Every structure is written in structure tokens, then in C-alpha cells.
Amino acid sequence: MTVRTRFAPSPTGFLHIGGARTALFSWAYAKKHGGKFILRIEDTDVERSTPAAVQAILDGMAWLGLDYDEGPFYQMQRMETYKKVLQTMLDAGTAYYCYCSKEDLETLREQQTLQGLKPRYDGKWRPESGKTLPLIPKDIPPVIRFKNPQTGVVAWDDLVKGRIEIANSEMDDLIIARADGTPTYNFCVVVDDFEMGITQVIRGDDHVNNTPRQINMLMALGATIPQYAHLSMILGDDGQKLSKRHGAVSVMQYHEDGYLKEAVLNYLARLGWSHGDAEVFNMQQFCEWFDLDHITPSAAQFNTEKLNWLNAHYIKEANLDVLAEDIAIRLQSNSLQTNIHAASRTSNLADTPDLKLVLGLYRERANNLNQLAKDIAYFYAKPQVDAAEKQKHMTAEILPILHEFAQQIKEIEWTAENIHNIMNALVAKHQLKFPKLAMPLRVMLTGIAQSPSIDQVMALLGQKETLARIETNLS
RNA sequence: GUCCCCAUCGUCUAGAGGCCUAGGACACCUCCCUUUCACGGAGGCGACCGGGGUUCGAAUCCCCGUGGGGACGCCA
Numbered sequence: 001m002t003v004r005t006r007f008a009p010s011p012t013g014f015l016h017i018g019g020a021r022t023a024l025f026s027w028a029y030a031k032k033h034g035g036k037f038i039l040r041i042e043d044t045d046v047e048r049s050t051p052a053a054v055q056a057i058l059d060g061m062a063w064l065g066l067d068y069d070e071g072p073f074y075q076m077q078r079m080e081t082y083k084k085v086l087q088t089m090l091d092a093g094t095a096y097y098c099y100c101s102k103e104d105l106e107t108l109r110e111q112q113t114l115q116g117l118k119p120r121y122d123g124k125w126r127p128e129s130g131k132t133l134p135l136i137p138k139d140i141p142p143v144i145r146f147k148n149p150q151t152g153v154v155a156w157d158d159l160v161k162g163r164i165e166i167a168n169s170e171m172d173d174l175i176i177a178r179a180d181g182t183p184t185y186n187f188c189v190v191v192d193d194f195e196m197g198i199t200q201v202i203r204g205d206d207h208v209n210n211t212p213r214q215i216n217m218l219m220a221l222g223a224t225i226p227q228y229a230h231l232s233m234i235l236g237d238d239g240q241k242l243s244k245r246h247g248a249v250s251v252m253q254y255h256e257d258g259y260l261k262e263a264v265l266n267y268l269a270r271l272g273w274s275h276g277d278a279e280v281f282n283m284q285q286f287c288e289w290f291d292l293d294h295i296t297p298s299a300a301q302f303n304t305e306k307l308n309w310l311n312a313h314y315i316k317e318a319n320l321d322v323l324a325e326d327i328a329i330r331l332q333s334n335s336l337q338t339n340i341h342a343a344s345r346t347s348n349l350a351d352t353p354d355l356k357l358v359l360g361l362y363r364e365r366a367n368n369l370n371q372l373a374k375d376i377a378y379f380y381a382k383p384q385v386d387a388a389e390k391q392k393h394m395t396a397e398i399l400p401i402l403h404e405f406a407q408q409i410k411e412i413e414w415t416a417e418n419i420h421n422i423m424n425a426l427v428a429k430h431q432l433k434f435p436k437l438a439m440p441l442r443v444m445l446t447g448i449a450q451s452p453s454i455d456q457v458m459a460l461l462g463q464k465e466t467l468a469r470i471e472t473n474l475s
Numbered sequence: 476g477u478c479c480c481c482a483u484c485g486u487c488u489a490g491a492g493g494c495c496u497a498g499g500a501c502a503c504c505u506c507c508c509u510u511u512c513a514c515g516g517a518g519g520c521g522a523c524c525g526g527g528g529u530u531c532g533a534a535u536c537c538c539c540g541u542g543g544g545g546a547c548g549c550c551a
Contacts, residue, residue: 042551105549109547109548117476161481171547174548205479205481207551230480271487272487276489300487303486303501306500306502307501362513364513365514366513367513434510442510452512454511
């Protein structure tokens with residue numbers, strides 16, 4: 001049988017890290033088995049679903065490259081189907097009308113909670129042979145409930161958690177259609193998973209408790225029961241549960257925060273799943289290796305440090321053209337123009353340092369795109385020179401030598417090697433340690449005391465700009 | 476409260492009864508490299524929640540605790 005998996009988010013917010021991982025695992029499972037990955041938007045909660053959230057989910061998946069083979073399907077557009085199935089169940093006696101009002105239900109729940117009982121429907125309108133149902137009230141539009149079996153157990157072999165058994169006596173008759181006739185979540189999922197031929201349901205483990213109900217409904221419909229794999233949740237960096245109030249951010253936020261999608265993907269893949277000692281791998285390898293057997297059943301804590309490390313790795317590995325595109329945009333949002341775009345070349349940026357060469361010098365030391373852009377900003381705008389560093393490194397002793405250096409580099413062919421030779425010669429002549437000369441240059445040229453080899457920095461900065469910055473600081 | 480799930484270094488994890496003196500990765504520490512800061516290289520620190528079983532042998536299987544989490548909506 002062809003594998004068919006699905007990702008079924010409800011559009012009530014952005015695609016967060018947990019949802020992204022669920023999608024990633026479903027996607028990878030389908031890819032691994034040559035199956036289909038289906039996207040289904042569960043938008044039956046009209047109150048909370050928004051088009052913006054739908055778009056946010058689509059954007060998030062697009063950024064990560066989680067492409068779907070079918071969909072997106074929208075449940076709100078499948079009402080006819082649900083109504084039809086509802087009617088069949090009513091006819092078959094596996095569902096029934098319930099005329100309890102919301103208020104009745106509310107007080108019932110309160111009483112039960114007060115008595116320390118598990119809140120559940122009392123079966124007032126559940127038809128049984130020999131039972132007389134109450135008189136149907138005129139002014140209350142009924143909901144439809146599923147007639148859940150009352151004895152026996154529902155069991156399934158969860159692909160992540162192993163065998164799970166839940167007694168039917170623990171479940172009540174859940175509402176599958178609201179008073180206004182619209183179907184509810186558990187029912188729509190069942191109909192859709194059935195009709196879409198889903199073979200493996202991979203979802204968050206907050207759905208474990210829904211599974212036995214769904215299996216019961218599936219059985220009532222005579223459907224094949226899919227396999228289930230319940231993924232445990234992802235905790236925040238602090239070990240706390242992620243929520244709207246606390247720590248949950250959109251995957252797109254990682255893009256904004258300077259992360260490469262390759263790093264996010266690799267990190268997420270490795271969070272709760274493993275392949276021996278493999279830590280760094282691309283999505284192709286992931287899809288080849290992925291299996292449900294190596295998913296941890298326990299919750300995993302998010303670790304930004306490790307994400308940073310992976311990000312550093314992928315920044316080093318990135319295609320330089322792609323990286324330059326990205327960094328150019330980040331620089332631009334700080335009003336810094338680079339010469340990467342043809343349009344920019346028409347301006348007076350012709351002798352501005354080549355971004356790709358600059359990145360070649362800097363990518364090794366970065367673990368974040370925004371930081372990288374910030375670090376190289378001085379190539380494209382005069383830096384703010386750190387006063388303390390200037391005072392520390394531009395000593396009276398070195399000042400005349402800096403003048404001498406400035407003189408000498410006016411004459412040379414502008415290469416890092418030539419610059420380096422001049423520095424070496426000066427240091428030797430005055431019997432100084434190399435940093436004595438390198439540090440003040442670093443401060444004058446970059447504004448701070450840390451940079452790659454300063455001769456290479458000068459080579460990229462250009463002769464004119466290098467001299468200009470030195471002279472400004474010496475005068 | 477009831478039901479369900481989970482439990483290996485600080486964190487992510489390897490581990491399918493002997494391969495475990497518990498392995499890898501991030502972080503941390505030390506050293507090396509060095510033109511500062513990074514990168515990189517070499518080392519180091521560091522864990523089987525507790526108690527009972529089963530077994531010749533348990534991180535692995537069972538039971539009981541303990542701790543964490545989830546679910547109990549005309550939300551999904």
C-alpha cells in the first residue's frame with residue numbers, strides 16, 4: 001500500500017517549531033517510502049481561524065522546503081462530505097441527536113468536578129433498546145453525538161510510544177456536530193483521514209487521547225485504521241512548555257533572526273530523532289535514513305546553542321552566491337548598499353569591496369547571518385571607532401610608525417601579501433611584536449579590536465579607503 | 476480528581492539482556508595553532524530518578540514508588 005501521510009494544522013496562529021517538526025517528520029516519512037505528503041488545513045473553528053494564519057503556515061512550509069503532493073485541502077470546503085457522513089451515521093444508529101443545552105452541560109461538568117469525578121456526558125439522550133428518551137424540547141437545536149462503545153478497550157500499537165490501551169468506559173459520547181450543524185474536529189479528522197487514505201497519522205502527542213475516539217468512529221464507518229505515531233512535545237530553552245505567552249515563535253522568526261533553513265531543518269530533524277552518531281546531514285540523507293523506530297518518546301528541550309553551532313556549519317558550507325544574496329538583503333535593511341546587485345553598480349559603489357570576497361573572509365567565524373552582516377558592515381560604511389580600544393592600542397610609541405606605514409603603502413601594488421611584507425619589515429626595523437602594529441590598524445580600520453588578518457582586511461577595503469581611515473584617525 | 480504518556484551527562488541523544496570501564500554531539504574547562512577575536516586540532520569534566528524483583532548477568536524486562544508532562548470543550 002502506498003504510504004500517505006498528512007500535516008493538518010489549524011490556522012489559528014503561525015507555524016511554530018513544534019508544528020514544523022511534525023510536518024518535517026510526516027514529510028520525510030512519505031519521502032522515505034515513496035509516498036504522498038498531504039497538507040490539510042483544519043479550519044472548522046471559524047472563530048479562531050484566519051486567512052493570515054493560513055498564509056503564515058504556507059510561508060513557513062515554503063521557507064523550509066516542505067513541499068506537499070496534495071492539498072492544501074480546507075475542511076470548510078468539505079462540508080457537504082461531512083454532512084453526508086453525519087447522516088449515514090445517524091441512519092446507522094452510530095450517532096444520535098442530543099438536546100442538552102450548553103448550560104446543562106456546563107452545570108453537569110461542574111457537579112462532576114466537584115465530586116472529584118472525570119467530567120463527561122451522562123448519556124441522557126443516548127438511545128438504548130428499552131430506554132425511553134426524554135421529551136424533545138422545542139427551542140433547543142440539537143447537537144449530534146457519536147455513540148461510543150461502553151465496554152471493552154481500544155488499543156493500538158503506536159509507532160513511537162508502543163502499545164496503548166484505553167478503556168471505552170473512560171470515554172463519553174463526544175459531540176461530532178454543533179447545534180448549527182457544523183462538524184467538529186474529531187469527526188472531520190476521521191472522515192478526512194479515511195477519505196484521503198491516510199496510512200500513517202504522525203502528529204503531536206497531545207492527540208493521544210483523541211486517538212481511541214477516532215479509532216472507534218473509524219470502526220463505526222467501516223474504515224481501515226491507519227497507523228499512529230505520536231510525537232512528544234518540544235520544550236523551550238528553559239525546559240518550560242512553549243506557549244503563545246512563553247517562547248513559542250514562528251519558524252519565520254528564525255529566518256529573521258539570522259538562521260539558515262538548512263540549520264533549522266537539521267536541528268529539528270535531530271530533536272527527538274537520531275541515526276546513530278550522525279549529527280550533521282542534509283535533507284536528502286535525512287529522508288533516506290528517517291524512520292519512526294528511532295524517535296524518542298520523551299519530550300525534548302530546545303537548545304539554541306546547538307542550533308547556533310549547526311548554523312555556523314551551514315554558513316561555512318553555503319553556496320557563496322546564495323549567502324551573498326541573503327547578506328546583501330540584511331545589510332540593506334540597515335541601509336548599507338553592497339555591490340552584489342547589478343542595479344547598485346550604477347551608483348558610486350564601483351570600488352566598494354566585493355561582498356563575496358568579504359564573506360569568504362568572514363563566513364568561517366560566524367554562526368548567525370545577522371551577526372555576520374553586522375560584522376562586515378564596516379566595509380560599506382565608516383565604522384564608529386571604539387574610543388577605549390583606540391586609546392589602548394594607539395600609543396605614543398606606535399604613532400610615528402603608523403605614519404611611516406601610511407607613507408609606505410601609498411606606493412605599493414595593493415595585495416595582502418605586499419601589505420603584510422611592509423608590516424613585517426616595520427615591525428622588524430623597530431623591534432616590535434607584530435600585534436603592536438596590527439592592533440591599532442585594526443581599530444582604525446574596523447572600529448574594533450577583533451577582525452580577521454588585518455592585511456587581508458586592508459586588501460579588501462581598498463587602498464584609498466584604507467589610507468583615508470588611517471589618516472582620519474592619525475590626524 | 477480520573478485516565479494516558481514519559482524518565483541515560485547541564486542539553487540533544489546512542490543503547491533491542493553480556494559488545495558498557497555507558498558512546499557521540501552542543502555547552503563548559505585545558506592545551507595547541509595564531510596577528511586580536513573567531514575557525515580549526517588534541518585532551519578533559521560530566522549521566523543510566525529511587526526501591527524491589529526476574530536472570531548466571533539489567534541502562535535495557537516486570538512491579539511499586541517519586542518526579543515531570545498531556546488529556547478530560549458545541550477548540551483543534
